[in-house]
Amino acid sequence: MAEESAVEVTYCAGWDPGSRKPVGVMSVDAARKRDSAGEPYAVLLTADARPRALLQIDWGRHYLGLFLFDEHSRRDRAFDYRELEPGLLDLRHYEQWRYASADEPEFPERAWHFTLTARPDSDTAGVQLDHHGLFQTSHDIPERHRTLRRAPFGDWTAYADGRMLGFKRSAGGAGDVTLVPARHKEDQGHREAPTPLWRAPSGMRPRDLQAMFTPGSRFSDTELGTAIVTEPEPARMLRLPTGAVIAADPGTLRGSDEPFTVMVPAGDYPVLIGGMRWESEGWNETTAAMLRILDKPTTSWELAVRPGQDIRLLGDDEFYGFGVDTGMGAFLDASGRDALAAAYEHRQQSDAWDDDKETEIADPNSATNLIAYPSGRGDGSYPVWIGRTADGEVTCLVADMLVLHDMKPLPPTAPDITVFLTPTPTGSGVRPEPKPADPEATAEFLTTVAASIEAKQEQVSRR
Numbered sequence: 423m424a425e426e427s428a429v430e431v432t433y434c435a436g437w438d439p440g441s442r443k444p445v446g447v448m449s450v451d452a453a454r455k456r457d458s459a460g461e462p463y464a465v466l467l468t469a470d471a472r473p474r475a476l477l478q479i480d481w482g483r484h485y486l487g488l489f490l491f492d493e494h495s496r497r498d499r500a501f502d503y504r505e506l507e508p509g510l511l512d513l514r515h516y517e518q519w520r521y522a523s524a525d526e527p528e529f530p531e532r533a534w535h536f537t538l539t540a541r542p543d544s545d546t547a548g549v550q551l552d553h554h555g556l557f558q559t560s561h562d563i564p565e566r567h568r569t570l571r572r573a574p575f576g577d578w579t580a581y582a583d584g585r586m587l588g589f590k591r592s593a594g595g596a597g598d599v600t601l602v603p604a605r606h607k608e609d610q611g612h613r614e615a616p617t618p619l620w621r622a623p624s625g626m627r628p629r630d631l632q633a634m635f636t637p638g639s640r641f642s643d644t645e646l647g648t649a650i651v652t653e654p655e656p657a658r659m660l661r662l663p664t665g666a667v668i669a670a671d672p673g674t675l676r677g678s679d680e681p682f683t684v685m686v687p688a689g690d691y692p693v694l695i696g697g698m699r700w701e702s703e704g705w706n707e708t709t710a711a712m713l714r715i716l717d718k719p720t721t722s723w724e725l726a727v728r729p730g731q732d733i734r735l736l737g738d739d740e741f742y743g744f745g746v747d748t749g750m751g752a753f754l755d756a757s758g759r760d761a762l763a764a765a766y767e768h769r770q771q772s773d774a775w776d777d778d779k780e781t782e783i784a785d786p787n788s789a790t791n792l793i794a795y796p797s798g799r800g801d802g803s804y805p806v807w808i809g810r811t812a813d814g815e816v817t818c819l820v821a822d823m824l825v826l827h828d829m830k831p832l833p834p835t836a837p838d839i840t841v842f843l844t845p846t847p848t849g850s851g852v853r854p855e856p857k858p859a860d861p862e863a864t865a866e867f868l869t870t871v872a873a874s875i876e877a878k879q880e881q882v883s884r885r
Contacts, residue, residue: 427599429599431604433463434464435448436620437619439496453465465477467587475488488501488503489501501516510570514735515538535551536551537549547560554883567868584599585862625740631838633835636836642830651696652699655695657692657711658693660754661791663789668754671745671750672750675762681728684808691713693711708796715818719817720809733844741805743803745803750794751821761785761788765785798825
């Protein structure tokens with residue numbers, strides 16, 4: 423094996439882009455324990471005293487991140503994989519940067535930046551190029567380039583092989599490398615930092631949902647001042663003959679509005695509309711709507727999802743929600759969806775319609791109704807959170823208008839001690855056995871896609 427193909431392996435907590443050095447160096451045994459426990463750690467691959475690749479691994483969050491470095495020790499390519507099935511990694515995101523000079527900092531705001539977002543159930547990926555303007559389109563991506571086999575601990579070239587690490591292909595073929603331990607000493611005094619160097623991408627987490635329905639709770643907004651939670655307004659009882667709950671815009675109800683995967687016992691349940699007032703302003707706002715199923719303490723929350731939605735695919739602060747186009751949201755039973763959609767449209771066209779007062783639409787034939795509520799600050803997309811007791815019973819569903827989500831709670835607001843749970847994904851059937859390509863072939867394919875999108879952008883700009 424040629425000397426130039428030797429690659430040193432450093433196990434660490436992460437990478438410091440400022441000093442361009444690994445932080446929290448640990449032994450191979452410590453890293454192996456973290457790997458087995460599903461705890462986050464990082465692997466740095468270096469050659470000739472220069473970083474070549476950085477792996478960020480958190481199997482507890484089903485995540486593998488891979489960064490490749492340029493000759494100036496800046497990350498210029500990033501691969502985001504999620505383990506959706508045991509042993510199989512699905513490509514979720516790919517990013518590529520170009521730097522204008524040798525001293526340009528990493529990830530500049532104004533730079534050539536390509537992004538590809540893939541889905542495990544689609545051969546088409548969304549792509550965008552930010553270069554002299556934002557250009558967005560789609561591109562076909564075969565499944566072999568969207569999947570990767572999960573390798574045993576220590577087999578790091580299964581994710582970044584010789585060509586990806588900057589070595590030329592040997593006369594015999596792929597240009598293998600030899601992995602050797604780096605000459606770093608373990609950081610015996612290393613402790614988990616208060617602010618981690620990195621974390622796996624994860625979806626939005628709920629905040630202070632109980633406080634939204636506790637009168638007198640207070641929140642601080644940097645622009646508008648202090649928000650004070652008011653007494654929640656009771657709406658009508660929601661009739662759920664099947665227990666299959668839909669949250670949707672009542673003005674645009676359609677067949678694609680599917681019920682959540684979590685069912686509740688059939689019955690009639692109260693709906694509460696949460697609100698707040700600005701201490702120094704002259705208006706109130708709707709903050710949330712709660713469908714209360716059980717009058718017991720809520721100890722945990724999870725994101726309500728529909729069939730086929732998998733929160734392991736979500737990026738930072740992303741969520742699956744229901745869309746709003748008419749400024750209103752609603753809860754209803756799935757069995758009355760079509761009839762209630764027609765009844766709501768008819769009511770809107772009626773001269774007697776008053777959307778400030780009427781919150782219920784009923785259909786006597788299906789024995790269902792919908793309870794409508796203002797969607798916070800208007801149109802957009804809003805998550806629904808499912809509350810559970812310590813024993814796992816469903817206590818409520820909360821449609822969060824995200825008005826208070828980014829505000830800071832103030833006394834006397836009680837601390838939020840609930841936990842967030844990950845719902846078990848529901849599969850849509852047996853997936854055909856994929857045949858992943860090798861990582862080098864996928865890396866070259868993605869680079870080619872980026873180049874083709876750049877050419878397409880230039881072609882469009884010349885028209």
